[in-house]
Amino acid sequence: MSVWIGVDLGTQSVRATAVADDGRVLGAAGRPLTSRRDGPRHEQDPEQWWRELAAATREALRDVPPGRIGGVAVDATSGTILLADRDGRPLTPGLMYDDRRAADQVERVNAAGAAVWEALGYRRMQATWALPKLLWLLRDAPEGARLAHQSDFVNRRLIGREVATDLSNALKTGVDLIHERWPGEVLDTLGVPAALLPAVVRPGSVLGExxxxxxxxxxxxxxxxxxAGTTDGCAAQLGAGALTPGSWNSVLGTTLVLKGVTRTLVHDPLGVVYSHKAPDGSWLPGGASSTGAGVLARDLPGRDLDALGRLAAERFGERSGGRPGGGRAPSATIYPLVSRGERFPFAAPDAEGFTLGEVDDDVDRYAAILRGAAYVERLCFDYLDLLGAPADGEVILTGGATRSAYWNRLRAGVLGRPVTLRENAEPALGMALLAAVGAAARDAGPGRTREASREITARMVRTREVVEPGGGDLTEHYLRFVGELEDRGWLPGPAAAHARARSSLERTAP
Structure with a gap:
């Protein structure tokens, strides 16, 4: 039985996991990473990425026989880049995924690449994307500098020579995912030298040894x-086992992220949904909301959330109508924005959190926050359906919110369908799985990538539980929430109308 190494190079830490063919974790370790923040700037030291990765893998492999290791893959934060010299030494700090120092370059980037960005479905780049940051770095770049995404830097150290970058990490640097190459005319217009750029390959390609x-x-x-790995968001999707068209991974932690699988590229007129490319050539559309569980820590500081969950279940229950044992129906909903502005399922930079109805105590507040997050999740699926993205497959819930049994049942109830929980869904597992898929495709030919992905996922990804809907019929509460978003001018009318139409169809379905 082979062992596969997955490395998750995140913001706060690097985590390495050694996973057997059957999904058993044989070793795992993590090491912290430090950041420097100054206003719009967010930097990390690339040399620290390598040092802590090496320390984490040494510990994770301590009890793993060396002869069993079949491959390694690394994910990284999306849009994190640096410049390196010809030997792979860093010439700049790593500009992190949320660094906004290049905001003055965005208009120029979007003017030059408008046709390509439109064809790729996301329509425009944002200040935190890698291409504006690359233009900022090029102002003082020495001769011979090379672009390196976060994963490229450590992959070069692993292999000992220059490496290709993967299409997933290169998305925010402007790579043409349809033709799987750099858009030369756009980059020429922006003054990006071709010699600066690495070759590009699909995730799952073998880069070297x-x-x-x-x-x-x-x-x-x-x-x-x-x-070749992916971004951390795609790695989490792989670790959740959301790899077939129509299946979706809903990650609810501090904020909410949805990622799914489609055969064809999704085009979004609002630009809030964008797609990565999967190892087998299918598409991975998704979006990230600014709502989520982060509001619980902010609005209920120091409270025992597990206890609040038990009290909420007793008060509102999970039976039809929401009134078990003399309980009462829910009356309040809180729109749980972690910070000002919404990104998905609509773009509203001025959006702010609000409360519908009356909140009597902390139990009410807790339940109202959970309902609001579940309604945003439902609205995301309604908007994806409006765009033509299939959503009839498995819905897999991951992230810190899945620790709440009450929240899991509530989310299933609002979505009106069963949801799946995994045993060990995390980005490092996704990279171990991708390492196995890449090795299988290398040995059997790239045409077998899709088949290998399904076979390996079935072995390595384990289901913990399937949760059936609970919490009664909350459709009226959901539609009231949708109407409030529309009345405030944040949710476009067609999206609100589609949410109402879908709810009506579900109610009349046999």
């Missing part, structure tokens, strides 16, 4: 295949 120097540092045996 671990070199002797990296083996000594990381504990990964020399000669181990290094497989």
């Amino acid at each position: 671990v070199c002797a120097e990296a083996a000594a540092a990381t504990g990964i045996p020399a000669g181990t295949p290094v497989v």
Whole structure:
């Protein structure tokens, strides 16, 4: 049985996991990362990425026989870049995924690339995307500088030579995902030298093998295949096992992120949904909301959330009508914006949180926040349906919110369908799975990527529970929430009308 190494290079830490073919975790370790923040700037030291990755992999592999290791893949934060020299040494800090220093470059980027960005479905870039940051870096770039995404930097250290970048991490740098190449005319217009750019490959492609120097540092045996990874969001989707068209991974932590699978590219007139490309050539559309569980820590500081969940279940219940044992129907909904402005399922930079109805105590407040997050999740699916994205497959819930059994039942009830919980869904598992898929495709041919993905996912991704809907019929509460968003001018009329139409169809369905 082979062992696959997945590395999640996140914002606050790097985590390495060694996973067997059957999904058992044989070793795992993490190391913290430090950031420097100054107003719109957010930087990290690329050398720290490598040091802590090496320390984490050494610990994770401590009890794993070296002869069983079949491959390694690394994910990274989306839009994090730096400039490196010809030997892979960093010339700049790593400009992180949310660094906004290049805001003055966005108009120029969107003017030059309008046709390409429109064809790719997302229509426009944002200040935090990598291409505006690259233009900012190029103002003082020395001769011979090379672009490196966060994952490229560590992959080069693993292999010991220049490496290709993956299409997923290159998305926000402007790569043409349809033709799988850099858009030369756009980049020429922007003054980006072709020699600065790495080659591009699909996630899951074998980039090379671990070199002797990296083996000594990381504990990964020399000669181990290094497989091109993805962004951390796509890695989480892989770890959740959402790999077939129509299936979706809904990640609810501090904020809400949805990612799914489609055969064809989704085009969004609002530009709030954009798509990555999967290893098999299908598309991975998704969007990130600014709502989520982060509001619980802000609005209920120091409270025992598990206890509030139990009290909410007793008060509102999970039976039809929401009135078990003399309880009462829910009356309040809170729109749980973590920060000002919404990104998905609509774009409203001035949006602010609000409360519909009366909140009597902390139990009411807790339940109202959970309902609001569930309604935003439902509205995301309604909007995706409006865009023509299939959503009839499995819905897999991951993220910190899945620790609440009450919230899981509530979300299933609002969505009106069962939801799946996984045993060990995390980005590092997704990268271990991708390492296995990449090795299988290399050995059997790239035409077998889709089949290999399904077979390996079935072995490595384990289901913990399937949760049936609970909490009664909350359709009227949901539609009131939709109407409030529309009345405030944030939710476009066609999206609100489609949400009402879908609710009406579901109510009349046999």
